[in-house]
Amino acid sequence: LDAARKSYEAAIRAQPSHTDYYFELAGLEQGAQNWNGLIDIAERLIKLNASDYPEAYLLCATGYYQSGNLDRAEERVRAGEKLDASQQSPKLHELLGWILVKRGNQASAMERRRFFDVAAEEFREYLKAAPATTHTTEVRTTLSEIEGQPSVAAPPTESGQPAAQPGPPPLTLRSTVTLVQVDVIARDGQGRPVEDLKQKDFEVTDNGKPRQIASFVVEKILPTPPATPRPTAPNVFTNRIADANAPRAGYAAILMDWFNTGIGNTQRARLDALKVLKGMDPNGKVALYSLDREGLRLVNEFGSSRAEIVKSIGSLSGAASPCRAMQLTELYLGAGRPETLCDDPLMPPQQVAFFLKARIRDTQEALQIIAKHLSGAPGRKSLIWISSGVPAFVNEAPDGAATFPNAQAPGTKFGEAFDATFRSLNNAGVSVYPVDARGLPVGQIRDDPRFPGSAMVQFTTPIMDEFASRTGGVAFYGRNNLDDGIRQALDDSSVTYLLGYYAPQDDSRPGFHKIGLKVHREGVKLRYREGYSVEAAAAAPEDRRAQLSRAVLAPVDATAIPIEVMVERKQNALTLRITVKPGSLGLAHIGDRWRGSIDVATQFVSVRPETPFTLQFEPVDLDLAEERYAAAEHDGLVFPKTLDVPTGADRVKALVRSGSSGDIGSVTIPLREIAGK
Numbered sequence: 001l002d003a004a005r006k007s008y009e010a011a012i013r014a015q016p017s018h019t020d021y022y023f024e025l026a027g028l029e030q031g032a033q034n035w036n037g038l039i040d041i042a043e044r045l046i047k048l049n050a051s052d053y054p055e056a057y058l059l060c061a062t063g064y065y066q067s068g069n070l071d072r073a074e075e076r077v078r079a080g081e082k083l084d085a086s087q088q089s090p091k092l093h094e095l096l097g098w099i100l101v102k103r104g105n106q107a108s109a110m111e112r113r114r115f116f117d118v119a120a121e122e123f124r125e126y127l128k129a130a131p132a133t134t135h136t137t138e139v140r141t142t143l144s145e146i147e148g149q150p151s152v153a154a155p156p157t158e159s160g161q162p163a164a165q166p167g168p169p170p171l172t173l174r175s176t177v178t179l180v181q182v183d184v185i186a187r188d189g190q191g192r193p194v195e196d197l198k199q200k201d202f203e204v205t206d207n208g209k210p211r212q213i214a215s216f217v218v219e220k221i222l223p224t225p226p227a228t229p230r231p232t233a234p235n236v237f238t239n240r241i242a243d244a245n246a247p248r249a250g251y252a253a254i255l256m257d258w259f260n261t262g263i264g265n266t267q268r269a270r271l272d273a274l275k276v277l278k279g280m281d282p283n284g285k286v287a288l289y290s291l292d293r294e295g296l297r298l299v300n301e302f303g304s305s306r307a308e309i310v311k312s313i314g315s316l317s318g319a320a321s322p323c324r325a326m327q328l329t330e331l332y333l334g335a336g337r338p339e340t341l342c343d344d345p346l347m348p349p350q351q352v353a354f355f356l357k358a359r360i361r362d363t364q365e366a367l368q369i370i371a372k373h374l375s376g377a378p379g380r381k382s383l384i385w386i387s388s389g390v391p392a393f394v395n396e397a398p399d400g401a402a403t404f405p406n407a408q409a410p411g412t413k414f415g416e417a418f419d420a421t422f423r424s425l426n427n428a429g430v431s432v433y434p435v436d437a438r439g440l441p442v443g444q445i446r447d448d449p450r451f452p453g454s455a456m457v458q459f460t461t462p463i464m465d466e467f468a469s470r471t472g473g474v475a476f477y478g479r480n481n482l483d484d485g486i487r488q489a490l491d492d493s494s495v496t497y498l499l500g501y502y503a504p505q506d507d508s509r510p511g512f513h514k515i516g517l518k519v520h521r522e523g524v525k526l527r528y529r530e531g532y533s534v535e536a537a538a539a540a541p542e543d544r545r546a547q548l549s550r551a552v553l554a555p556v557d558a559t560a561i562p563i564e565v566m567v568e569r570k571q572n573a574l575t576l577r578i579t580v581k582p583g584s585l586g587l588a589h590i591g592d593r594w595r596g597s598i599d600v601a602t603q604f605v606s607v608r609p610e611t612p613f614t615l616q617f618e619p620v621d622l623d624l625a626e627e628r629y630a631a632a633e634h635d636g637l638v639f640p641k642t643l644d645v646p647t648g649a650d651r652v653k654a655l656v657r658s659g660s661s662g663d664i665g666s667v668t669i670p671l672r673e674i675a676g677k
Helices: 002-014 019-031 035-048 054-067 070-083 091-106 109-129 136-147 263-278 306-315 349-374 415-427 457-471 482-491 541-553 626-635
Strands: 179-187 202-206 209-211 213-220 236-238 251-257 286-292 295-300 323-325 340-342 381-387 393-395 411-413 430-436 495-502 511-519 525-527 531-534 564-570 573-580 588-590 593-605 616-625 637-644 651-658 664-670
Touching (some): 035 054, 054 070, 179 202, 179 213, 202 495, 251 482, 286 306, 295 349, 415 531, 430 457, 541 651, 573 651, 593 637, 616 637, 637 651
Antiparallel strands (some): 179 495, 202 511, 286 295, 564 573, 593 616
16 A cells, blocks of 8 residues: 555656546545545645636545544535535535534534534435436435434424423434546557657446546556565465555466367467567566366466476466367267267267356356456456356257247357346456457368357357456457467556546446446547446345355465454464455444444365364454554454364364455465464
């Protein structure tokens, strides 16, 4: 965090009139709950440009409000309202309402009514501009409480004096802000990076609604020290991919997909990947996965050297699915189905369909697991998927379907599974770069007359395009120079634009939010993730247990919630101290408290699947005062667990799940690596 502050301050000193850096630094201070820092940078921004940015006044007022200076908070928020004639920032009305409620809570009973009446007007203005948000229920409830209070001017008593009124009771204050960040790639007509765009060149929409850009930063990948976490002490285990002060950009992962690809083409792609990696320095920012018939495997984690990754790729191999994708170097001879090539050419069609469905499901699950693992890496991540791809449709029509077209349902579509994968990738900030391992076709693949347009290229290359376009990547296919595609994918994030905006307060209900971007420069093409998802309310206990159980079974750790675990072992007794920072848990800021729920879980695991162990699952309600929250951001929240090691266990997993977002962090602890008696 300190390194990021220094970087933005240096950028401001170099370009003191560049407002984008001020907004980005303000967002950083707000996220860290550093209210004095937020006030300082927002006041500097207002001094620089006092007439164009109502959001600057909102940020400034938020800092004063949170630090207890209500007079200054009210002054700044009212100034912001005057500038916001188009009602682009209804949060100004909401914040002023909470300021007045808080002032009313501190006033005498007789004066409280006056503050509450004005607060009610502000809340009504907010609800008019933002009628359906995640805040709406809280605002409507508070407004109802305010409007339901008896007036101070009560009817006189028999003595002619007004009756004494207790005044409205103090009310609970609530505050939440959602900053959406979008990494953008800009290219000119020749595919070259465009490096000189300004904030004013962009327009952004959220579900079609225009949003004001609150922060804007140009990020360039420069030579930096490896982005590995700080070395941990003995018996300390973590799922952190990179240190908190590591640079945001430049992380890439390579997925060697043997599962969907013939061994000949995967081996050729492996050699092309070796050629690229031998000519570059991954600098700790390249990870390597392998997917084959046995499942997904993390071969090299971020922090690996070039020599380590080159050695791994050089010896890597895997087994394809029994019915893999049709390879363009192989001729379709009429056996099986046209979208597959099966090991057994006499395999019954029903069995072909079974293996193909399993292939599609297993591939989507693997990509979702990779997204969860990459979510903890800062900034935009590139996933280079070297594969023949998968179709999104399984044709189950029997022989003779052309004669009897209604004899059987046409097949199974997997649109929902793919959509779930796109959501996982977008929420984790992962852009997919499919590289078709098949290269250019050799010979001729004929279409099956029963299934028009059944050549393999029509089954998987559109899906490759879909993965790329919906996550902000690029698909490479129909070419033999796979090394160029891999190299371009690795270099694609050399220059990115980081745009931040506040989510619309009138449309932040759970569900998908589509992001739209336009640039005011002819010939420039943009690529970015298609949107983000707001998760629904907390899941039922059985659903939470199922989510945690899936995370236990995943072959790699989930990193959305950074976790550190200190372990002590005495014979078969384990003591775990599971530590997390509250800022990663999605707690709600309600008045002067931080509240929410999490699940803390542990489970032993064995290499032998026939040795099952039980998930130990504990819900925890959190209610932190401001001082406790600030201290926990520095030292962490600690959850101790004492466990007995069962026979047959070779590792234990510690997990934390956020009740508000559903995010999960997990740490795998190999028992053999624990020093102790």
